[in-house]
Amino acid sequence: MSHRGTPLVEMRDISIAFGGIKAVDHVTIDLYPGEVVGLLGHNGAGKSTLIKCLSGAYQMDSGAIYINGEKAEIRNPRDARAYNIETIYQTLALADNLDAASNLFLGRELVTPFGFVDDAQMEAETRKIMGRLNPNFRKFKEPVKALSGGQRQSVAIARAVYFNAKILIMDEPTAALGPHETQMVAELIEELKAQGLGIFLIEHDIHNVMRLCDRASVMKNGQLVGTVNVKDVTDEDILGMIILGKKPEGVAC
């Protein structure tokens, strides 16, 4: 291992099954500060399920999670937030009937001295952060169901990065984005990485993986195929891991 110090996140020997299906089967992955780890695999490989154990959406059946070397009990999304874990879900997890600001601050509303939600302040903050992420975004007053897929995705990304996360989980964050917006998210990832965040990035586009990730962990049928340093392998190697489920010869992780 080329890394020094304690990892930011260690997920050890995680398993979770739905009925008879072993969605995640004894998977171990880790993440260091200032690092982007790509999670790859075919559809249904178990990527989303694995990270949902970290974000508190699912409870793992067995295994353990360590944050900064200490065992972490993550029973629900509130616990995960307490560890500064922020998540962009594949399904975006937005309340369609609320506007962008209400979604961005959902569960963490800004309040006035009287304890009432401060909508004006939240909208102002939302305008600021959206100005950085997606300057074309205008629909601040509409419920998010009136937004396009990409606009909704921008809102979900804004929510995850606004609250000074230390650990960021991004489940296919650019799936609905146009080329320009994808580029902006790529720059955002570099910037957050430079700030020392650890990022799990689930991504199907192999070029984005080669460009953005430091390491890549590949899953197949719920099991971990292996983890590789991205600069030690070619995209062919990674594709081989995804499709054949075999680790390339002579590559350390």
Place this chain on the structure above:
Amino acid sequence: MNTPTPQDGGQKRTLLQSLELDTRLLGMIGAFVVICLVFNVITDGRFLTPRNIFNLSIQTVSVAIMATGMVFVIVTRHIDLSVGAVLAICSSVMGVMQVQLLPQLFGIGHPLVMPLTVLAGLLTGAAIGALNGWLVGYQRIPAFIVTLGGLLIWRNVGWYLTDGQTVGPLDQTFMLFGGVEGTVGSALSWGLAIVFSVLAVFGLWRARQAKIHHEFPVKPLWAEGALMATSVAAILGFVAILNSYAIPVGRLKREFESRGEVMPEGYVDYFGLPISVLMLVVIVVVMTLVARKTRLGRYIFAAGGNPDAAELSGINTRMLTVKIFTLMGVLCAISAMVAQARLANHTNDIGSLDELRVIAAAVIGGTALAGGIGTIYGAVLGAVIMQSLQSGMAMVGVDAPFQNIVVGGVLVLAVWIDIQYRKRTGEKV
């Protein structure tokens, strides 16, 4: 929050856009005005007399109070079929307290009777509501089933508490919640009308200042002024009407006699605002604040729009369900106070079929059963519209079965119009 305001994309704004008014609300007010005018014509002007408006107001309060809570229940994709039964058991508890238990302890007419009775009622409502919420939120039993069970259970538990007997006469202070017995008189009514008017103007002005502070677009000054003027006119107008309903001479004479005085010749006095209507006003203001300006309200609408998203955002949706149903139970207890005091005793069939009226009021008022959408004022307006229809038809002499047919038809029609409206405004239904 849940009605999208049209963006001004550079083109000229229409009158309605400048006012930024909720067109849905306008439609409902329009329907209400039409109903009133039609009945007024048919009854040769008897429908819009101060006396009838007074009666309509106090008859609407009980259902309207519960309808505000039903909005939250339905917005979170639940339903509460037990509100009428919970009202009945709260009423029976309060009846037994003030007629049997407390007078034995303190004596009839003791000043502690009313507050302790109310406390017992509120606790009963809160406890049953919390139980419902726990069964729905933590045990995952569908609200439809839990409250359908409650519909059968609670009224009949109340029956055992009172042996099915009518309980009365009620405590004199408690009777003030009912309406006719409890009005604040014309002087205080005017005072309150002025206070409410000032608050309304102040609220609108503050909202405008907040927008300006954050450099958001505001509506033109004339539109803001028109809105303020309309609110003030509505408040003052309503109070003026109630203040012109004179207390019958016979009753005034009795009141003077009971004080050992003689009524001066030509003396007149007016009812003014009923205490129950004031309670409704306070509840509507508080519930609207909760819905729009508190975290609880935000979570209610978020959980209704997307329960999974709410949970993933760190909202404890199970506890939220307990809170919503507890609030519903407390509102049932308050409605029980009003209904019981208005009828002057507790009977076992008090609040029968109220669950249907309350749900209908919320739905006519624009609360979507699919969740995530609804307003407090809409539900109250829904209750007012239904009560006007029913009273108007009774006044005209329409027989009871046909009244129900009409109310049922209106319910379906209202929802259909709502769907058409949302289609036109481009909202998905």
